[in-house]
Amino acid sequence: xxxxxxxxxxxxxxxxxxxxxxxxxxxxxxxxxxxxxxxxxxxxxxxxxxxxxxxxxxxxxxxxxxxxxxxxxxxxxxxxxxxxxxxxxxxxxxxxxxxxxxxxxxxxxxxxxxxxxxxxxxxxxxxxxxxxxxxxxxxxxxxxxxxxxxxxxxxxxxxxxxxxxxxxxxxxxxxxxxxxxxxxxxxxxxxxxxxxxxxxxxxxxxxxxxxxxxxxxxxxxxxxxxxxxxxxxxxxxxxxxxxxxxxxxxxxxxxxxxxxxxxxxxxxxxxxxxxxxxxxxxxxxxxxxxxxxxxxxxxxxxxxxxxxxxxxxxxxxxxxxxxxxxxxxxxxxxxxxxxxxxxxxxxxxxxxxxxxxxxxxxxxxxxxxxxxxxxxxxxxxxxxxxxxxxxxxxxxxxxxxxxxxxxxxxxxxxxxxxxxxxxxxxxxxxxxxxxxxxxxxxxxxx
Amino acid sequence: xxxxxxxxxxxxxxxxxxxxxxxxxxxxxxxxxxxxxxxxxxxxxxxxxxxxxxxxxxxxxxxxxxxxxxxxxxxxxxxxxxxxxxxxxxxxxxxxxxxxxxxxxxxxxxxxxxxxxxxxxxxxxxxxxxxxxxxxxxxxxxxxxxxxxxxxxxxxxxxxxxxxxxxxxxxxxxxxxxxxxxxxxxxxxxxxxxxxxxxxxxxxxxxxxxxxxxxxxxxxxxxxxxxxxxxxxxxxxxxxxxxxxxxxxxxxxxxxxxxxxxxxxxxxxxxxxxxx
Numbered sequence: 001x002x003x004x005x006x007x008x009x010x011x012x013x014x015x016x017x018x019x020x021x022x023x024x025x026x027x028x029x030x031x032x033x034x035x036x037x038x039x040x041x042x043x044x045x046x047x048x049x050x051x052x053x054x055x056x057x058x059x060x061x062x063x064x065x066x067x068x069x070x071x072x073x074x075x076x077x078x079x080x081x082x083x084x085x086x087x088x089x090x091x092x093x094x095x096x097x098x099x100x101x102x103x104x105x106x107x108x109x110x111x112x113x114x115x116x117x118x119x120x121x122x123x124x125x126x127x128x129x130x131x132x133x134x135x136x137x138x139x140x141x142x143x144x145x146x147x148x149x150x151x152x153x154x155x156x157x158x159x160x161x162x163x164x165x166x167x168x169x170x171x172x173x174x175x176x177x178x179x180x181x182x183x184x185x186x187x188x189x190x191x192x193x194x195x196x197x198x199x200x201x202x203x204x205x206x207x208x209x210x211x212x213x214x215x216x217x218x219x220x221x222x223x224x225x226x227x228x229x230x231x232x233x234x235x236x237x238x239x240x241x242x243x244x245x246x247x248x249x250x251x252x253x254x255x256x257x258x259x260x261x262x263x264x265x266x267x268x269x270x271x272x273x274x275x276x277x278x279x280x281x282x283x284x285x286x287x288x289x290x291x292x293x294x295x296x297x298x299x300x301x302x303x304x305x306x307x308x309x310x311x312x313x314x315x316x317x318x319x320x321x322x323x324x325x326x327x328x329x330x331x332x333x334x335x336x337x338x339x340x341x342x343x344x345x346x347x348x349x350x351x352x353x354x355x356x357x358x359x360x361x362x363x364x365x366x367x368x369x370x371x372x373x374x375x376x377x378x379x380x381x382x383x384x385x386x387x388x389x390x391x392x393x394x395x396x397x398x399x400x401x402x403x404x405x406x407x408x409x410x411x412x413x414x415x416x417x418x419x420x421x422x423x424x425x426x427x428x429x430x431x432x433x434x435x436x437x438x439x440x441x442x443x444x445x446x
Numbered sequence: 447x448x449x450x451x452x453x454x455x456x457x458x459x460x461x462x463x464x465x466x467x468x469x470x471x472x473x474x475x476x477x478x479x480x481x482x483x484x485x486x487x488x489x490x491x492x493x494x495x496x497x498x499x500x501x502x503x504x505x506x507x508x509x510x511x512x513x514x515x516x517x518x519x520x521x522x523x524x525x526x527x528x529x530x531x532x533x534x535x536x537x538x539x540x541x542x543x544x545x546x547x548x549x550x551x552x553x554x555x556x557x558x559x560x561x562x563x564x565x566x567x568x569x570x571x572x573x574x575x576x577x578x579x580x581x582x583x584x585x586x587x588x589x590x591x592x593x594x595x596x597x598x599x600x601x602x603x604x605x606x607x608x609x610x611x612x613x614x615x616x617x618x619x620x621x622x623x624x625x626x627x628x629x630x631x632x633x634x635x636x637x638x639x640x641x642x643x644x645x646x647x648x649x650x651x652x653x654x655x656x657x658x659x660x661x662x663x664x665x666x667x668x669x670x671x672x673x674x675x676x677x678x679x680x681x682x683x684x685x686x687x688x689x690x691x692x693x694x695x696x697x698x699x700x701x702x703x704x705x706x707x708x709x710x711x712x713x714x715x716x717x718x719x720x721x722x
Binding site: 036039042043044045046047048049051052069070071073076138313328329330331333433434437441442444445 | 450451452453454455456457458461462463464572576611612613615616617618
């Protein structure tokens with residue numbers, strides 16, 4: 001059959017029915033340069049002529065259409081869950097307590113709803129040993145310190161770090177360290193320690209002072225922004241191996257993203273990332289509907305500034321955008337949103353393993369303990385049930401392999417209220433990717 | 447002129463089949479993932495992976511040196527074989543049971559040392575991952591006695607093509623580098639199922655369209671007897687002796703026999719028995 005005849009036939013087949021029987025195979029998008037398509041399977045991105053876009057848009061048999069254009073591919077992701085993946089990343093809740101009283105904290109002001117407690121050196125040691133128990137030369141592991149506020153138990157944090165560094169050297173492996181802190185207890189000595197071990201330091205900061213102080217007060221109700229910044233600034237000047245980033249939890253109270261981003265980048269943070277608050281411990285300040293639309297507009301405004309800066313050859317480390325550009329370029333496709341419950345676990349102060357740091361002390365996410373390792377039966381159930389092919393409405397979403405189904409903790413607790421936001425953001429990122437790839441291919445060279 | 451469909455990101459570049467190309471041009475669909483292949487011989491990408499020398503595509507023998515190779519390398523071709531790269535061996539001892547249910551023992555081979563070459567894609571994958579663009583210590587050993595060893599530092603070529611971008615940076619593309627696969631290299635040793643491969647490929651390889659072991663009878667002791675399919679003398683009266691493959695053995699068909707008189711040399715085999 002001639003190509004033109006087939007094209008006409010595909011046009012005549014009419015428009016896609018409102019309810020699709022099969023999950024969408026592609027997502028069409030456009031830029032000033034023309035039409036483009038994301039093939040969901042394998043996250044493959046193509047620039048296409050207008051007649052190809054029209055034919056794809058009009059087709060009611062997507063499989064036939066994509067085969068015709070040679071855009072089909074063997075399934076990159078099947079229904080199978082990974083079987084018993086080895087432990088390669090742990091976060092230690094070295095302190096299940098906190099000196100702040102953030103209104104939305106998933107850890108319920110740091111203690112996860114239990115008696116405040118610290119991780120002992122013994123539990124930390126055994127956790128580190130578990131991390132290295134099956135690692136082979138040349139592999140990489142990740143050790144993260146979280147809480148509560150991890151710096152309330154800095155002795156254990158440092159000891160675990162040094163133990164991991166020794167084990168890494170002995171086993172010929174690479175260990176990467178990270179810590180997420182509220183910044184109120186940081187000292188210059190902490191900065192030197194983090195620099196020495198090349199930490200990725202994430203400071204929880206919720207925007208300009210006023211919003212931050214409303215969202216992240218001390219337990220006594222005092223403002224904390226100025227205190228955090230005064231302690232963080234010396235670290236920013238120390239950054240060589242260490243990278244100090246700001247993580248902004250976005251709530252209805254701090255939606256001025258561009259101002260926040262520029263403020264922190266100008267202060268010298270290595271990078272700044274935003275994440276909407278979708279599930280809070282108290283139910284307060286959760287984002288929905290209109291607020292997510294406002295946030296999306298703010299994210300796109302930040303993204304457009306990112307594009308302008310990259311075109312000018314400047315650095316502008318808007319983390320959501322740098323990550324998205326890297327992942328779209330590689331064609332990242334994943335059946336899960338993260339490694340939680342697979343190669344990554346959160347360790348509680350008592351040495352219990354949980355699917356991630358957010359599930360600490362939550363029976364739903366319990367996954368064994370540091371002495372016997374992951375509970376493989378529970379892990380298999382978790383990985384089978386959490387596979388994006390088992391999630392609704394993800395199965396029928398074009399963004400399913402880019403998003404992976406959304407944070408397990410948030411979706412289990414609150415559902416999926418932010419799908420339009422995520423799709424809107426990814427649609428923008430796709431367009432920005434194609435624009436930058438053409439205008440500044442060297443940005444993707446690394 | 448603008449192409450109607452143009453792959454943009456890396457997964458798209460790897461998977462896209464350009465208009466007019468057959469399905470077999472995709473790496474995942476092609477019959478080219480093993481030795482040698484119908485449309486390309488993937489083994490050939492490894493021949494120039496180490497700057498200065500040319501390796502054989504399946505064995506660890508050095509078959510040549512590159513034009514601008516330093517003089518000390520000129521001693522290697524046809525006399526030396528590559529043994530280790532950065533301490534990692536490119537050969538292995540093969541063990542297994544000699545009879546069904548038997549113990550694992552070294553499997554004899556023609557050189558009686560039970561050592562075989564590892565397939566390059568496996569043997570050098572880690573080297574490529576760790577050392578692309580860098581120098582590695584390569585250890586060589588003479589093929590025949592007297593035993594002698596040599597070590598050279600050679601650079602590992604990049605596997606994927608890089609393009610120079612404005613500003614001097616290089617971007618890695620999802621295509622095999624011109625540096626390791628010169629024009630024609632990937633198609634210079636294709637499968638020939640109806641000529642050479644009739645002789646060289648045993649029945650466990652897809653290109654062999656023939657059995658190995660025919661006229662098989664089960665003896666009272668449970669062992670089987672029969673003929674090598676390449677034996678010239680295979681009448682019903684012929685001794686049921688399996689002649690082990692050897693290009694010099696006159697009892698076996700040669701490549702020449704197959705090229706000149708295949709219609710006489712080849713016979714139908716039905717139900718594992720020569721058909722009359």
